[in-house]
Amino acid sequence: MKRVETICGYCGCGCGIYVNVAEDDTVLGITPSYNHVVSKGKLCSKGWHGYAFVRDSRRLTSPLIRNSDGSFREADWDEALDKVAEGLKAATTAGDNTDHIGLISSARCTNEENFLMAKLARAGLKTSSIDHCARL
Ligand code: SF4
Known part of the structure; x- marks a missing residue:
């Protein structure tokens, strides 16, 4: 051991x-x-x-991308992050960002990581729709 x-x-x-x-x-x-x-x-x-x-057998061990029929398929991180960037870019050009973008961070992240997520939301994506799971 x-x-x-x-x-x-x-x-x-x-x-x-x-x-x-x-x-x-x-x-x-x-x-x-x-x-x-x-x-x-x-x-x-x-x-x-x-x-x-x-x-746990239900644990996610790789990113999942939703197919057009609603099912999911496994993807590598490069493809998944490209999809995220593509989606956020489309949302930020769609008008009122607050209506289109929300971010969820985690109480399991460090304070510094949550600070960066808040910066990304407010300064980068111009939204105040951010939450996390501190109510465990
Ligand atoms: S208080 Fe509990 S959950 Fe939080 S870091 Fe310590 S052992 Fe982990």
Whole structure:
């Protein structure tokens, strides 16, 4: 077993954790970092136990693009990001941007990442329609 030192990604607190990983890369559990400046060896229940999603069969592991019939197909990141850029460009040239564009960020992002998302929304895309999932 190896222990991988990282930061819990469930919320913006940023508690220090070790992910305990088997030889076949299976996640076996989480151990708090006892000398981490934020958490000092303590974690909430999500930090301790919320790792089952890693092996969930429903987990998305690649971008999906919606076909014209409503079904989805897997795509690589270059194609998916090109589609996003194409869609945002079309929306920003369609008139009142606030009516056409909304962004959803994540409480699992860092403060800096959420700041950048807000900048992209307000300064780049000229919309104030931005939200995130802090109400977990
Ligand atoms: S252990 Fe809990 S409080 Fe700490 S970062 Fe994870 S979710 Fe947030």
